[in-house]
Amino acid sequence: MRAPAVVALGGGHGLHATLSALRRVTGPEHGGELTAVVTVADNGGSSGRLRGEFGVLPPGDLRMALAALCGDDEWGRTWADVLQHRFAGAGEMNGHVVGNLLIVSLWERLGDHVEALEWVARLLGAQGRVLPMATVPLDIAADVRGLDALDPAGTSTVRGQVEVARTTGEIAAVRLDPPDAAACPQAVAAVREADFVVLGPGSWFTSVIPHVLVPELRAALCETSAEVVVVLNLEQQLGETTGYSPEDHLEVLLEHVPDLPVHAVVADRRSIADADALGLAVASYGARLVLADVGLDGEEARHDPARLAVVLAELFDR
Template sequence: MSGGPRVVAIGGGHGLSATLRAARTYAGDLTAIVSVADDGGSSGRLRRQFAIPAPGDLRRCLVAVAEPNSPWAGAFEYRFPDEAGGDLAGHALGNLIIAGLAGVTGEFAEALRLAAELLNADAQVLPATVEAVDLVGSMGGVEVRGQVRIQEAEGEVRDLHVLPPDAPAPAAARDAIARADQVILGPGSLFTSVLAACVVPDIAAALAGRAGGRVYVCNLRPEIPETTGYRPLDHLQALVDHGINVDAVLCDPRWWGAPDGEPPPELGAAGPRLLTRDLALDPYAGHDAGLLAEALRSLL
């Protein structure tokens, strides 16, 4: 990539992968900043065993920006079957490679750089923090600790934060946010992917230090139970409640059950520009990279 805008994408999971596939079509320089708070599945097992940040979402993002048709990308996504039993059951090979590289180099960020080199990736993929962190939130006045528990619990999430509270972000992540022409948040699970990365204090401060160019991409539909009943205004309010301000909100108009160009008026008064665009061919199939790229490019 060369000659295009500098773009940063922040979040986690499958949603951020869609953003990266879209942004790589127009960005001259692309950086992913990825949540590492996952404590379930293969990622959870590896972070508990080796005290490393969760590798799973980072693996997905590396694959999203890998050389097209790379056999290494396929290998990174290979998951050892549960029915095989044994210590490898359920692990994604890419997670094991990242953990192994971290053990060899002693530096998690260096492990990701080497993994990106192996995949011939055309973007930089960075963890939101270089420490293994726990995601903590308050639900109904009760503290809930752990990404999986927050994701599965019912109720409104308040005071989302990471422990330890001083977990640092890589300097490269802070610098990328400061220099970017566009910073994209999401799509993805509002609390356990997008905000899980944004509430890392260094990331939140870097976002607050920008004068513009921050875009939030709404999910195509509520995520049950995490955002049951949420509309885009509720997503925006959750961001603001956690100190994260954006300059534009992208939504698929089918999300509202309203015609194109007729979003709820209260969101327009909340500050950011509201832009409704068709972002998916099928809302249940996820964001379409081509449609999302067109909408994001138009904001530049």
């Protein structure tokens, strides 16, 4: 049997972990297809500076996805390190990342986001494809409660990915600007043709949920025949999901896209305080709960790609 066609959606470190797991079980080396669909709303750091100066998609999350798809051989490890290299010093290059500059250079030279990313992928020997979720840079706006001391129950609008991620209030909902941005056509096609779609882990309101807010991508996610797998975070994220239980993460995702079919939910056994409550919540959405040890050992709350790969491979084989 061929390895499955899998699409992973997200951004940042969460998507990096998912892709690092998935390339172990599918993708070109395994006779399957692996596609990353990446958020394009970042407005901070090197990505934000390049976006502001050149009017391009923010390249940082795309770069991280490409690095995650590099192989474990000397070529792959070397290029992944080069791609992620961040310049130090006190000049204008401070904080810029080599991979961001490379991607933007190819965008300017070729005039096509997808073609440029494919050139970078070939250079790296990446085991899969990386696509932006939309064809234009997006901004995130959030309705946040608790920012006005005189009206703690009222909501305020917070704009910008960085600003939303760092808010001290409670996020009630997020939306995209522009709300009707065109999705990347290749990303829509990949979702519709996939065997499995993986959402999460990652910054819930700024990396995961934005994908279901792009109209064409949302429609593809709701209409695809693929099985949808949600990978939950290991812990709440200060600012975005302070006080959220695992069940709350699921609830807020499906509040933003009630018609999303969810077939399986993967959670780290050691990070779940009430497995029965989570199990009931998952069952209420018609999905099944997969509890396994998928986190790294130690204090760092990040997924272990090798452990996550085992769990995902078992899901794909069922």
